[in-house]
Amino acid sequence: MNELKAYLQQQSRLFDQYLEQYYSFPENNPQGPVEILGESMAYSLFAGGKRLRPILAMSACRLFGGTLELVLPVAVAIEMIHTYSLIHDDLPAMDDDNFRRGLPTNHKVYGEGMAILAGDALLTDAFGHLAAVDGLSEETRLALVRGLSQAAGSEGMVAGQAIDLHYEGRLDVSREILFDLHRRKTGAMITFAVLAGGMVAGADKEDLARLETYGQSIGLAFQIADDVLDETGTQTELGKDAGSDREKNKLTSVSLLGLDESRSLLEELVNKAVIVLEPYGKRAARLQQIANYIAVRKN
């Protein structure tokens, strides 16, 4: 586990280094609104996330022999989309959160209007970045744009947020709805990150189907683990108030299934993710370790 943690930290650093050099902001007039917009985007983009989605893309790419040079710009686009979703999700009209990763949320620093715009800009720019990645075929770049749009759009992540918003304060929903929520809100983008890594490395159809099963399993596991963590973690571990989901009467796996059943479902999902990658033998060890890690992480 310590060895995996070292790997995750090193990959996250690699990604951050690339992001800093890749992602430049206008600096000529630090007082101007275009610069403030860029600063607001950077504030959230560099707020020290775990970089789980980039690491998944990088690890999946490596499994199929792809290079970091190819996957890093794709990982940046994915993290931009993830970051925008956090900014908008924290807004007063959505989850109304004051802290994220131990820092004040974007709208607390830059105001609500600028936070909406920073999210919009990250979302919009991400597709331009993706369409311009050097070294990938035109076909692959278009497939990535389509895949990212589907995973993040009106039937994917945004639909998940709509479900979340709709059922806020209601605990009388079915587990079908709960899993639909998780699959869309968190699972779709995690699955896409894994798939994108494979696509960049030229994985074939069968490989991609396996990656999809892996991604869907850990995507759901990730959200359930998040719900368990929100209930059982401490404020220091979480970087936000513990039990905040319960206080807001949010629909979570813990509120619906209880802690025990949530944990056993988590185990089942992790096993599924590990088994589907067995055909790749030792080469899949990293992705399998990550699946296990997702279920037991502390933050």
Next chain:
Amino acid sequence: MNELKAYLQQQSRLFDQYLEQYYSFPENNPQGPVEILGESMAYSLFAGGKRLRPILAMSACRLFGGTLELVLPVAVAIEMIHTYSLIHDDLPAMDDDNFRRGLPTNHKVYGEGMAILAGDALLTDAFGHLAAVDGLSEETRLALVRGLSQAAGSEGMVAGQAIDLHYEGRLDVSREILFDLHRRKTGAMITFAVLAGGMVAGADKEDLARLETYGQSIGLAFQIADDVLDETGTQTELGKDAGSDREKNKLTSVSLLGLDESRSLLEELVNKAVIVLEPYGKRAARLQQIANYIAVRKN
């Protein structure tokens, strides 16, 4: 002028017909949040806009011999981006508008959270649609994705909105800032619509440079005409409160340059747009008429 109006109405109807068949929403559970999200997106997408950007793309495409089949899906993506920007622009944290085109704004009907999500979903889906247009080369589709992202993103439309937000209530700004605002907030997307029509039809570099000059000129003209209209139009003509920009101390060409100078600048811009298309003779008549129309329209 009446003949042009008939043309604009007919083109707008053509676009709307295509949009309705192209743009399908999940209907199986009208009470579910994913369906409400789709309804909220449709509410604004079908709220009866002038469809100026689609018509510009269609007319520019026709000038270079392109077909409607090719340009209509591209026009849909452009209108989706335009629609998202209106939904977010109307939010309480932004312009805080209650009416748009004579109808309650999206957040007044669906609530603020759902309106934010509807905008996000339209924005995200637009790029997926664009990447999947049949009949266009992969190279053209990628160029369109990059161009749309640039026109709409952190250096284009969103930057324009950041400038707008930043200077709200301040009338002590230079005309450089005002024109930078207009060029980004309105001009960039209008210019892209014109360029996209040309790209779809296979216009060459010199053609695209002319279209760009045309688009930039009418883009700025459009916004100045809008400012003039906001000051001089009636509530019925506008579909919103007249003088609402002035009441909010918004930075507009009228507040900065006065009515007379705004009008003469408008004329200058329209002339520039008309002249740059003269090499195409009569074939450019429609685009030239539209340039004139933009300056004198009543809504």
